[in-house]
Amino acid sequence: MYWRQVVASQRQQLSPADLDLVQRMVVTQDKPFPSSLSGWEPKRLWRRQADGGYEEVAFAEGFDSRLDGRSLVPADFDGDGDQELLMLSRAGARLQLFENVGANGRAVELQLGSRSGPRDAEGVEVRADGLGAFTATLARGYASTVPPTVHLGLGDARAVTVDVKWRSGRRETFGPLLAGMRHTLVERNAPKPSRSEKFARPRVEQPAGWPSTLGALGLEKAEVPTVVQLFTRGCRPCADEAPVLAKLTGARVVALGIVAEGDTPEAAAASLGIKTPARQLPEAAADALARGGELPLPLLLVYGSDGQLKRVLPGPAQLAEVLRSLHPG
Ligand SMILES: [Ca+2]
Ligand SMILES: [Ca+2]
Secondary structure: OOEEEEEEEOHHHOOHHHHHHHHHHOOOOOOOOOOOOOOOOOOOOEEEOOOOOEEEOOOOOOOOOOOOEEEEEEEOOOOOOOOEEEEEEOOOOOEEEEEEOOOOOEEEEEEEEOOOOOOOOOOOEEEEOOOEEEEOOOOOOOOOOOOOEEEEEEEOOOEEEEEEEOOOOOEEEEEEEEOOEEEEEEOOOOOOOOEEEEOOOOOOOOOOOOOOEHHHHOOOOOOOOEEEEEEEOOOHHHHHHHHHHHOOOOOEEEEEEEOOOOOOHHHHHHHOOOOOOEEEOOHHHHHHHOEOOEOOOOEEEEEOOOOEEEEEEOOHHHHHHHHHHHOOO
16 A cells, blocks of 8 residues: 545645545535644554554555544545545645555455445445454544445455345355455345446556665665665764664665765765665655655665565664564564
């Protein structure tokens, strides 16, 4: 996953198609809010790990907005099978749409047609082996609503079979449901979906210049994971990282810096106590990683031995754990 903010504006600046979707889901107000009691806090986003634990990834996944968010709607706005995030803020940019531009995994989206209770299938429960139980609901989160669909990320699986518990108490098994599609499941029509429709092609793969591989940074692959430390002269948190990274085992460490004219990466790195080889950070990568025109330091990029970017970390706190997950045992 990686979310790139595509709208930070009043609703008038959205396209008519966006506006239609947005107006159905978000209550917008015309007057700016005067103040905020609990706003401007960094957002948190938790990703479930294979072992059942959770990792906090708001920063790494591009969702570290500090605006005073209230309503949050996760939904597949562009129909490509991954979920965007739409956030309404009390102040500042009122609506932010975070487009999911990460590499698309395999997923299914389920629309449920209940023959009992509300038409939108509120309360219908879907269970999938190894994934857990999911309830279709309109009421999730604060001051917002979500589409009453169930979105299942399938990892590498090409299909999934699901057990559906309808509001009538009836249980039915549907499947196999092919990944990459939006399926409509209707009560008493099991085991086949009543309708299946392919996801749209993803519009954007990655932000331009996004360093998804070591090659994009001008670095060769290594037999072990590579940790890229980003720095600029005078960055104290970068200096604080240096002794931790110097002691790291089982990984190659490279420092990439942005330096002023007349300065060199080697000299700037040395001024921070960075002992690993230092080079210039390519400009395109610096642009892609920047937030509001600045590189959000400290910042570590972790690459696997396959040369692919695995994690973006705001400092070394979770580094040992991440490296263990790349090199189990
Ligand atoms: Ca999407
Ligand atoms: Ca997408």
